[in-house]
Amino acid sequence: MYDNMMKIEFLSKSQNESFARVAVAAFAAQLDPTLEELSDIKTAVSEAVTNAIIHGYDNQEGVVAIEVYILQNEITIIVSDKGVGIEELELAMQPLYTSRPDLERSGMGFTVMETFMDSLEVKSEKGSGTTVIMKKIFNSLS
Amino acid sequence: MNLYFKLKYEILIVHMSGELDHHSAEETRNKIDNELEHCGYKDLILDFSQVTFMDSSGIGVVIGRYKKLALKKGKLCVINVNNNIKKVFELSGMFKIIPLYENLEKAVKSF
Numbered sequence: 001m002y003d004n005m006m007k008i009e010f011l012s013k014s015q016n017e018s019f020a021r022v023a024v025a026a027f028a029a030q031l032d033p034t035l036e037e038l039s040d041i042k043t044a045v046s047e048a049v050t051n052a053i054i055h056g057y058d059n060q061e062g063v064v065a066i067e068v069y070i071l072q073n074e075i076t077i078i079v080s081d082k083g084v085g086i087e088e089l090e091l092a093m094q095p096l097y098t099s100r101p102d103l104e105r106s107g108m109g110f111t112v113m114e115t116f117m118d119s120l121e122v123k124s125e126k127g128s129g130t131t132v133i134m135k136k137i138f139n140s141l142s
Numbered sequence: 143m144n145l146y147f148k149l150k151y152e153i154l155i156v157h158m159s160g161e162l163d164h165h166s167a168e169e170t171r172n173k174i175d176n177e178l179e180h181c182g183y184k185d186l187i188l189d190f191s192q193v194t195f196m197d198s199s200g201i202g203v204v205i206g207r208y209k210k211l212a213l214k215k216g217k218l219c220v221i222n223v224n225n226n227i228k229k230v231f232e233l234s235g236m237f238k239i240i241p242l243y244e245n246l247e248k249a250v251k252s253f
């Protein structure tokens with residue numbers, strides 16, 4: 001159930017990370033967020049999209065999809081890929097754990113998403129891709 | 143991401159301008175490493191005053207430089223981070239090993 005929604009799909013190229021952040025932020029603008037709330041969303045989206053590109057598709061070509069739903073003052077952002085999937089989800093979500101230390105990854109992606117959004121749910125299966133569902137409630141009093 | 147380098151009292155100061163994410167991380171890391179090699183200094187100040195966006199990729203870039211400089215007994219610090227960038231760094235506990243200063247003057251004095 002939602003009042004408004006949008007969906008975008010793009011190639012898993014790193015130059016699309018900025019586009020994804022701005023696209024979601026532009027759609028979220030209708031909820032009259034504060035600059036900080038907008039910043040939080042952009043950062044969380046950036047983490048999820050980067051994960052899909054680096055880990056999901058291992059820097060090969062695939063499609064990343066983002067769906068955004070708005071219901072009253074709550075936004076739901078779903079970032080999904082059809083990449084390799086996460087084998088050990090609990091391990092992957094541990095702060096500072098990274099499967100790619102060779103890329104100087106900090107292992108903080110999920111921690112950032114969890115902290116900057118109000119809720120985070122990850123569905124993944126090895127070989128079937130990954131779906132990240134994040135929600136945030138906006139506190140604007142307008 | 144644009145990088146401007148300045149040398150002062152044997153410290154390499156890097157002014158970064160733009161977005162620091164996965165896309166710009168590799169170029170940023172390579173340019174800083176090349177410049178460090180070129181000038182031969184082992185002390186580094188990273189100026190974030192014109193960084194408009196950063197995600198956890200930035201943590202990787204900073205900590206990566208820290209590890210490299212530590213091998214040469216060098217040090218690094220960051221300055222002029224905005225509130226959002228500060229939040230991201232704080233999550234990683236990075237400030238326990240890499241100091242944050244309010245401005246260039248205080249950073250330079252720390253070395």
